[in-house]
Amino acid sequence: MQPAAKKEAQKIGIAMVLGLVLGLVLHYFGKGAYVQYIAPIGDAFIGLLKMVIVPLVFSSIFMAMYHLGTPESLGRMGVRAVAYYFFTTCIAVLFGIIFVNIINPGIGADLGSAGVQGLSEAMQSKVAGNSGGWASLFASIKEVLLGAIPTNPFGAFAEGNILQVIVFSILMGMTALFIPKKSEPFVKFVGALEELANKLTMGVMKLAPYGIFVLMTGVLAKSGTSAIVSLSKYMLTVILGLLCHGIFLLIVGSIRGKMSPLEVLKGIGPAIITAFSTASSAATLPITMMNVEENLGVDKDTAKFVLPLGATINMDGTALYESVAAIFIAQAYGIELGITHQIIIFMTASLAAIGAAAIPGAGLITMSIVLSAVGLPIEGIGLILAVDRVLDMFRTAVNVFGDAMGTVVVDSMLRKNS
Numbered sequence: 001m002q003p004a005a006k007k008e009a010q011k012i013g014i015a016m017v018l019g020l021v022l023g024l025v026l027h028y029f030g031k032g033a034y035v036q037y038i039a040p041i042g043d044a045f046i047g048l049l050k051m052v053i054v055p056l057v058f059s060s061i062f063m064a065m066y067h068l069g070t071p072e073s074l075g076r077m078g079v080r081a082v083a084y085y086f087f088t089t090c091i092a093v094l095f096g097i098i099f100v101n102i103i104n105p106g107i108g109a110d111l112g113s114a115g116v117q118g119l120s121e122a123m124q125s126k127v128a129g130n131s132g133g134w135a136s137l138f139a140s141i142k143e144v145l146l147g148a149i150p151t152n153p154f155g156a157f158a159e160g161n162i163l164q165v166i167v168f169s170i171l172m173g174m175t176a177l178f179i180p181k182k183s184e185p186f187v188k189f190v191g192a193l194e195e196l197a198n199k200l201t202m203g204v205m206k207l208a209p210y211g212i213f214v215l216m217t218g219v220l221a222k223s224g225t226s227a228i229v230s231l232s233k234y235m236l237t238v239i240l241g242l243l244c245h246g247i248f249l250l251i252v253g254s255i256r257g258k259m260s261p262l263e264v265l266k267g268i269g270p271a272i273i274t275a276f277s278t279a280s281s282a283a284t285l286p287i288t289m290m291n292v293e294e295n296l297g298v299d300k301d302t303a304k305f306v307l308p309l310g311a312t313i314n315m316d317g318t319a320l321y322e323s324v325a326a327i328f329i330a331q332a333y334g335i336e337l338g339i340t341h342q343i344i345i346f347m348t349a350s351l352a353a354i355g356a357a358a359i360p361g362a363g364l365i366t367m368s369i370v371l372s373a374v375g376l377p378i379e380g381i382g383l384i385l386a387v388d389r390v391l392d393m394f395r396t397a398v399n400v401f402g403d404a405m406g407t408v409v410v411d412s413m414l415r416k417n418s
Helices: 003-028 032-037 039-068 071-103 121-128 134-147 153-159 162-178 180-205 208-223 226-230 232-257 261-278 281-294 300-313 316-332 339-355 362-373 378-417
Strands: none
Touching (some): 003 032, 003 208, 039 162, 039 180, 039 208, 039 300, 071 232, 071 300, 071 316, 071 339, 153 162, 162 180, 162 300, 232 261, 232 316, 232 378, 281 300, 300 378, 316 362, 316 378, 339 362, 362 378
16 A cells, blocks of 8 residues: 555544544433534535546546457456356355344344334335335346436436446447547547546545544434444344455455455555445445555556446445345244245345445335345334444445455456456
């Protein structure tokens, strides 16, 4: 890691710890309401990160396609990336199912019955739309595939629909290869846009310690540790599963990248901390891209294509969390799940996570797909609401780490075959 990057990572780490401490102090002295006066700083930081996402993703992927030279090169990279991401998502779900069956966090749990009423009205309507078992899963997958087609590219840019932006960028970049002379002015424009987006990202990152400090303070000042105590076994199950999956990813990334695990963690540290603090892999994308290129030595063209793809379809942490939550809810309601039901959970959690948006709380929507596929009450989501925001931070960190390790693995495969 470069000295400047190392210094930034240390600042971010210190800011996160200080935020945790201040949040707990404010909560226990009953002063949590004071957070509202500094909350705009955290909101502004996330807003600035989101501002960079669309121009960075479009320009990065377009230029990556243009530099690849042939559709065959894109095909090799794309197939490897998608195959790897789906494989690791399945491994994550397997870890979740193993741990929840060993620890049995829902057996004997007395958590009341908050139910779906604990969700906002908008969230309730979305959850209700996912109550059709296998039919809803099929509908969800179909929606993801058809929804990837940018019928209105400008609308996709305006709404921040990253999957559609990726598809549009790929198609435009590939088309530019066939008309190099005519597309040259546009290629120069997009190349300049990429440089600007990268510079802007570096500028925004200077605000990261302050934004992360405020975000962490807000989380602890509001909730404290009361919910964590009542759901401690459930949280322990999820975190253990995420930790084991993270170690698995670290081993794979270290071997393929020919680096020590410590080097990998130092290199991707700022992105992981930012993901943990913001609970958004999309907002973290610009930082992840910088980290894998500058600190882990990944080829820029590989990072520009594989990372945005991963931030859209690779949700290891979310898939693991959903498998644990589904079985936990069944245990809490006293519903016994056989092997067949758990296989269905394995399949639906692996597939539904692909459609989870890279924003805070999106896992709750896809959770309803997993629950309905095995006939579990959707209201069970209310049982885990109290700690969802905290667990969202952990699973987002794993999502982002999985994206980064996927980029390292794909890059090593391409180097070996070149």
